[in-house]
Amino acid sequence: MSFPWANEYKPSNAFTRYLDERLPLPRFVYNAVGAGYPVPRNLNYFWNFGVLAGVALMVQIVTGIVLAMHYAAEGTIAFASVEHIMRDVNAGWFIRYAHANGASMFFIVVYTHIFRGLFYGSYKPPREMVWHLGLVIFLLMMATAFMGYVLPWGQMSFWGAKVITGLFGAIPLVGEPIQTWLLGGFAPDNAALNRFFSLHYLLPFVILGVIILHIWALHIPGSSNPTGVEVKSEQDTVPFHPYYTAKDGVGVAAFFLLFASLVFFAPNMLGHPDNYIPANPMSTPAHIVPEWYFWPFYAILRAFTVDFFFIPAKLLGVLAMFASILLLFFLPWLDTSAVRSGHYRPLFRKFFWFGLVPCVIILAWCGGAPAEEPYVIISQIASAYYFAHFLIILPIIARVETPKPLPNSITEAVLANHAGTKLQPAE
Amino acid sequence: MDRKAGWAKVESGIMESMASLTEDSATAGGDQGGVRRRDFINVAAASFAGVGAVSVALPLINQMNPSADVLAEASTEVDVSAIAPGQAIKTIFRKQPLFVRHLTPAEIAAAEKVPTSELRDPQSLEDRTKAGHKQWLVTMGVCTHLGCVPLGAAAGEVKGEFGGYFCPCHGSHYDTAGRIRKGPAPTNLMVPEYAFTSPTVIKVG
Ligand code: HEM
Ligand code: FES
Numbered sequence: 272m273s274f275p276w277a278n279e280y281k282p283s284n285a286f287t288r289y290l291d292e293r294l295p296l297p298r299f300v301y302n303a304v305g306a307g308y309p310v311p312r313n314l315n316y317f318w319n320f321g322v323l324a325g326v327a328l329m330v331q332i333v334t335g336i337v338l339a340m341h342y343a344a345e346g347t348i349a350f351a352s353v354e355h356i357m358r359d360v361n362a363g364w365f366i367r368y369a370h371a372n373g374a375s376m377f378f379i380v381v382y383t384h385i386f387r388g389l390f391y392g393s394y395k396p397p398r399e400m401v402w403h404l405g406l407v408i409f410l411l412m413m414a415t416a417f418m419g420y421v422l423p424w425g426q427m428s429f430w431g432a433k434v435i436t437g438l439f440g441a442i443p444l445v446g447e448p449i450q451t452w453l454l455g456g457f458a459p460d461n462a463a464l465n466r467f468f469s470l471h472y473l474l475p476f477v478i479l480g481v482i483i484l485h486i487w488a489l490h491i492p493g494s495s496n497p498t499g500v501e502v503k504s505e506q507d508t509v510p511f512h513p514y515y516t517a518k519d520g521v522g523v524a525a526f527f528l529l530f531a532s533l534v535f536f537a538p539n540m541l542g543h544p545d546n547y548i549p550a551n552p553m554s555t556p557a558h559i560v561p562e563w564y565f566w567p568f569y570a571i572l573r574a575f576t577v578d579f580f581f582i583p584a585k586l587l588g589v590l591a592m593f594a595s596i597l598l599l600f601f602l603p604w605l606d607t608s609a610v611r612s613g614h615y616r617p618l619f620r621k622f623f624w625f626g627l628v629p630c631v632i633i634l635a636w637c638g639g640a641p642a643e644e645p646y647v648i649i650s651q652i653a654s655a656y657y658f659a660h661f662l663i664i665l666p667i668i669a670r671v672e673t674p675k676p677l678p679n680s681i682t683e684a685v686l687a688n689h690a691g692t693k694l695q696p697a698e
Numbered sequence: 699m700d701r702k703a704g705w706a707k708v709e710s711g712i713m714e715s716m717a718s719l720t721e722d723s724a725t726a727g728g729d730q731g732g733v734r735r736r737d738f739i740n741v742a743a744a745s746f747a748g749v750g751a752v753s754v755a756l757p758l759i760n761q762m763n764p765s766a767d768v769l770a771e772a773s774t775e776v777d778v779s780a781i782a783p784g785q786a787i788k789t790i791f792r793k794q795p796l797f798v799r800h801l802t803p804a805e806i807a808a809a810e811k812v813p814t815s816e817l818r819d820p821q822s823l824e825d826r827t828k829a830g831h832k833q834w835l836v837t838m839g840v841c842t843h844l845g846c847v848p849l850g851a852a853a854g855e856v857k858g859e860f861g862g863y864f865c866p867c868h869g870s871h872y873d874t875a876g877r878i879r880k881g882p883a884p885t886n887l888m889v890p891e892y893a894f895t896s897p898t899v900i901k902v903g
Binding site: 430433434437438440441451452453455456457458460462466552553554555557558559573575576578583584585586588642643 | 759793818843844845846847867868883
């Protein structure tokens with residue numbers, strides 16, 4: 272579906288006319304990300320991050336497939352094969368650093384994309400399905416990145432695999448059989464490494480499939496915008512191409528600038544030095560930490576240190592960690608305010624900037640720190656706030672807050688920002 | 699009944715059901731209620747396909763379980779004669795660390811002093827060792843929290859607040875009977891199945 276004023280695809284030559292009657296792929300692209308998709312005229316740079324996530328996925332797929340041409344998923348030689356990529360394969364160091372830092376870039380982009388959605392209320396009707404599919408992508412990404420990090424078979428790879436599959440061991444009764452089943456043994460070994468490689472190759476393509484559904488669901492109501500006011504007339508929109516292809520181009524350039532700075536000047540900054548030590552099942556590194564993008568969740572996992580109501584602390588931690596993500600699926604029903612955008616919600620905005628955002632940053636900081644005081648107590652407080660924010664604070668704000676008056680239309684909001692401009696019909 | 703008559707009966711049965719099928723389709727659309735032969739065929743076909751799908755899924759799921767060669771490494775023999783009281787060794791059982799510790803009389807006394815009712819996972823030293831071999835503490839070197847290798851077996855490693863083992867990952871302290879005393883781990887260090895095959899040799903698994 273699209274707005275009635277969307278430009279119509281007109282094949283321009285004999286070949287595209289021929290194609291249009293048999294496989295209208297150019298028409299499909301034109302309507303999806305071309306001049307045939309009308310988009311609100313007021314999108315800010317936060318709306319770049321969806322396209323950037325797509326770019327990041329493509330980078331991972333291309334560099335990943337190249338790495339797989341040189342990598343060997345076998346316990347005794349996996350580590351050596353990664354060193355072989357780093358030292359012997361032509362430009363191997365570049366491809367591996369691009370893949371490892373590409374994963375970080377992917378998460379930077381996706382976290383920004385998610386927080387964009389949280390601030391501008393993008394999860395609210397009629398876009399709940401878009402939000403839910405996005406969360407599915409996020410879960411798949413986490414699984415993919417986790418299994419990717421196991422592949423170089425260094426100390427962090429090994430112990431990360433052990434700790435994360437150990438989480439399943441916390442489930443009563445069936446936990447241990449599940450853990451053994453996941454690993455294909457009693458501890459991570461060849462069987463686990465091999466299956467992780469197989470799934471690490473597969474999941475990015477599953478992600479690609481879910482992205483198609485995500486965009487399909489998005490294109491039914493169309494993109495939201497910083498005011499949160501729905502599109503009312505043609506004046507409120509511009510065609511995706513050339514307006515947002517150009518704006519996204521700026522974002523893509525900035526993305527590659529940051530990405531290249533990491534790859535060429537600080538390729539190991541976000542990694543952990545212990546992963547350059549080959550996996551050793553007999554000795555645990557002093558501090559096991561996952562990759563930075565898992566830190567907030569790792570902090571929640573470790574925040575539970577005492578049993579509650581007969582539930583062991585370990586199980587509570589695991590439940591809380593999964594709940595912290597699954598909770599987001601219920602967001603459309605927890606935040607019942609009819610106003611989408613945080614710009615028009617004075618109270619919501621305060622809790623967003625001074626509550627949720629610092630809370631997640633603090634959790635991330637604790638998750639990367641050793642499991643000692645004061646980090647434990649800080650992560651306990653921050654975890655409590657995280658859950659309270661979504662389960663208690665948001666529903667209350669939605670009830671008590673008086674939103675600021677909304678503009679009548681996107682166009683009115685845009686013109687109001689340009690003092691002196693009068694509201695008049697587009698020529 | 700001879701075979702020919704039998705077949706004739708089957709045939710007429712089929713004809714009948716065909717007739718009722720066409721009847722059904724003639725009246726289809728009307729809400730008739732009741733069970734039709736076609737419902738039976740639908741349910742039977744779907745169940746058959748379902749049974750097929752499940753029986754294919756089972757081997758596909760089961761292939762993930764430990765393979766025969768992994769299971770074949772199931773038992774290990776350890777000669778404990780060289781371990782002096784107060785010392786411990788770290789060896790491998792099923793690709794995981796195994797701690798064998800020779801307790802000193804003081805460590806035994808410390809473990810026995812604690813009333814089991816005070817423990818998170820109540821077990822006495824007796825429950826965790828073999829009769830007549832109370833000084834030999836054999837446990838997996840796998841923290842029951844999330845599976846790190848606790849410190850305290852090798853010389854010079856920290857042993858934690860209770861003089862047994864200490865897991866550095868999230869700070870679990872185990873006592874001289876390998877029991878959880880402080881920290882996030884839910885249970886005591888696991889004691890694998892083992893037996894003394896001679897006074898100085900144990901067979902684990
Ligand atoms: C969602 C997209 C992807 C993400 C987030 C991702 C993430 C990762 C991460 C974090 C690593 C560890 C990097 C390191 O520290 O060495 C890794 C390694 C690896 N990945 Fe991916 N990956 C993705 C897609 C792919 C694809 C499509 C392939 C194609 C087969 C692939 C193949 C590999 C290989 C062979 C390695 C091991 C070599 C190495 O460690 O550098 N990846 N991946
Ligand atoms: S794994 Fe030992 S305390 Fe967490």
